[in-house]
Amino acid sequence: MHEANALDASTMAGMLAHLPTPLERAGRLGRALGLDPGRLWVKRDDSTGLATGGNKARKLEVLVADALARGCDVLVTSGGLQSNHARTTAAAAGRAGLGCVLAFNDHAPARIEGNQLLDRILGAECRYVGPLAMDDLNAVVERIADELRRAGRAPYAIPVGGSSALGASAYVGAADEIVADLGHEDLLVVTATGSGGTQAGLAARLGHERVLGVDVGALADPAAAVRALTVEVAALLGLPRPAGEPWLLRDQVGAGYGAPTAECRAAIRLAARSEGLLLDPVYSGKALAGLRAKAIVFLATGGVPALFTSRYEGWLTEEATRQVAHSGEHE
Numbered sequence: 001m002h003e004a005n006a007l008d009a010s011t012m013a014g015m016l017a018h019l020p021t022p023l024e025r026a027g028r029l030g031r032a033l034g035l036d037p038g039r040l041w042v043k044r045d046d047s048t049g050l051a052t053g054g055n056k057a058r059k060l061e062v063l064v065a066d067a068l069a070r071g072c073d074v075l076v077t078s079g080g081l082q083s084n085h086a087r088t089t090a091a092a093a094g095r096a097g098l099g100c101v102l103a104f105n106d107h108a109p110a111r112i113e114g115n116q117l118l119d120r121i122l123g124a125e126c127r128y129v130g131p132l133a134m135d136d137l138n139a140v141v142e143r144i145a146d147e148l149r150r151a152g153r154a155p156y157a158i159p160v161g162g163s164s165a166l167g168a169s170a171y172v173g174a175a176d177e178i179v180a181d182l183g184h185e186d187l188l189v190v191t192a193t194g195s196g197g198t199q200a201g202l203a204a205r206l207g208h209e210r211v212l213g214v215d216v217g218a219l220a221d222p223a224a225a226v227r228a229l230t231v232e233v234a235a236l237l238g239l240p241r242p243a244g245e246p247w248l249l250r251d252q253v254g255a256g257y258g259a260p261t262a263e264c265r266a267a268i269r270l271a272a273r274s275e276g277l278l279l280d281p282v283y284s285g286k287a288l289a290g291l292r293a294k295a296i297v298f299l300a301t302g303g304v305p306a307l308f309t310s311r312y313e314g315w316l317t318e319e320a321t322r323q324v325a326h327s328g329e330h331e
């Protein structure tokens with residue numbers, strides 16, 4: 001093993017994420033969005049606890065257990081410069097006594113801020129592989145894993161966003177928590193969809209018709225990713241094969257992945273001012289901006305470190321000149 005104090009898979013079970021996460025009523029936010037009283041809940045997966053938390057902690061719980069069971073000694077994954085998945089993987093590696101190599105689809109940043117700063121503090125080896133589509137990053141991870149293998153290491157390759165079938169299967173547990181807390185299954189969960197694993201895990205348990213994914217523009221074809229992953233998760237856990245098609249909203253992307261939109265900013269401010277709830281500019285802000293339905297559990301997925309980056313600084317502090325939420329206009 002990489003370190004003498006590396007934990008084994010059974011010791012790690014339940015040690016990364018703080019679960020179950022709370023399900024909170026969000027009456028003031030619901031009212032502001034025009035929902036009937038008592039209809040809006042927030043599932044606080046921003047409170048999973050691992051190095052500022054977020055949805056990736058659930059996936060890493062099962063992925064790290066698998067890595068340890070296979071005798072691996074280094075986690076390898078990838079993402080955008082402000083990847084929450086990369087940061088959470090670095091934290092999980094430290095907690096499990098494993099090494100961590102992160103590949104970013106960009107040049108080395110001029111400013112080390114937000115998640116990049118946390119990646120460095122957490123001790124990950126950061127590699128900048130130049131501008132690449134998110135869809136091309138898994139091949140880069142496989143190449144790094146091969147290189148590490150040749151150097152005598154035992155790498156565990158994690159796809160973009162932690163969205164292997166195993167990683168995505170962690171969101172079946174989140175759906176179970178929601179159903180148990182609500183006490184019924186008459187619900188709709190709204191989540192941001194990047195690599196698709198979160199939506200797929202929820203849909204494997206609840207069915208596609210009860211999970212709305214708001215695409216953030218990470219993948220060229222998120223519906224294909226969610227469709228395939230949902231089938232794989234269901235097969236992995238022995239659940240019925242899901243009927244129907246993934247439910248995806250694609251009008252909140254704006255100019256691309258991470259691009260600021262007026263709707264997202266309005267949503268971030270609304271959640272902060274009505275509930276003290278911090279959303280992020282890349283994922284959960286866009287998810288709230290896309291929220292439209294009657295009975296809703298909004299999944300707060302974390303990502304708060306990106307709020308502290310210069311890219312969004314001026315945009316977040318500037319007051320919007322007019323109400324643009326849900327107008328369909330992008331900045």
Ligand SMILES: Cc1ncc(COP(=O)(O)O)c(C=O)c1O
Nearest residue numbers: 084161194195196198283301303
């Ligand atoms: C804060 C946040 N929300 C939502 C998502 C989307 O999750 P998924 O990649 O499983 O679609 C991510 C993925 O990186 C994320 O970091």
